[in-house]
Amino acid sequence: MESLETELERARDLDEAALADAIETIGFECTRCGACCKGYEPDEGEHTDTSDREPHTATVFPDEVRALQEAVDYDWRDVARPMPYGLSEGEDGPEGETFEWALQTDSCGDCTFYSESEDGTGACQVHDDRPLICRTYPFSVDLGGTSQPMGEAVDEEGVVRAHECEGLGRDISREAAEDLAGALKERAIREIEEAIGVRDSYEPAAVDGVVVHDSEGAKRTDGRPVDE
């Protein structure tokens, strides 16, 4: 298996012009349907307004949580929740260890920063500060490693993969494609740097409740280090 360091080198060597070419070939214009910001029906893959759907789950890095906190003057917990994977329901609520943070969701399972006008047009309340994963959706990069972020691709061109999105296949300007390519490369690098940070800082934490391991160490759900 290739090391994360090898993958990181590959990410740093990504050719932005080639990424932009691939994005132009696939084509994309956001229709603001909101599907990538909302909870979903797991069985049907549809995005509905029922209360029992799966919550929206998108990774947000620790520094991105702080940027969002500053932008909207929210507490850590209002911005991010522990990734649910690996947690179980204990007598006093969720417990266990997990890795990384997800954008916080509302009671409908939608991203807490998502809003929708009466005609169904979606909007992001933190558009200028949105995390890299939002800035680059519906694209990801395949670096040939074991991880395939964001699951199945519906289209691909070179190392660029495209995921479910009704805006795919639309014309995109060179300028927009280059902007997306730059963000995509930045995200590819950041994801691997974060994974290396988690690997290097991980130490089991013997505390009650939920512990979240990110690249800065083990934290409580309010973002404080466990040893504070």
Ligand code: SF4
């Ligand atoms: S799913 Fe695609 S078209 Fe819909 S809001 Fe997200 S990026 Fe835009």
Ligand code: SF4
């Ligand atoms: S931060 Fe904005 S773009 Fe990202 S999921 Fe939330 S509403 Fe959508």
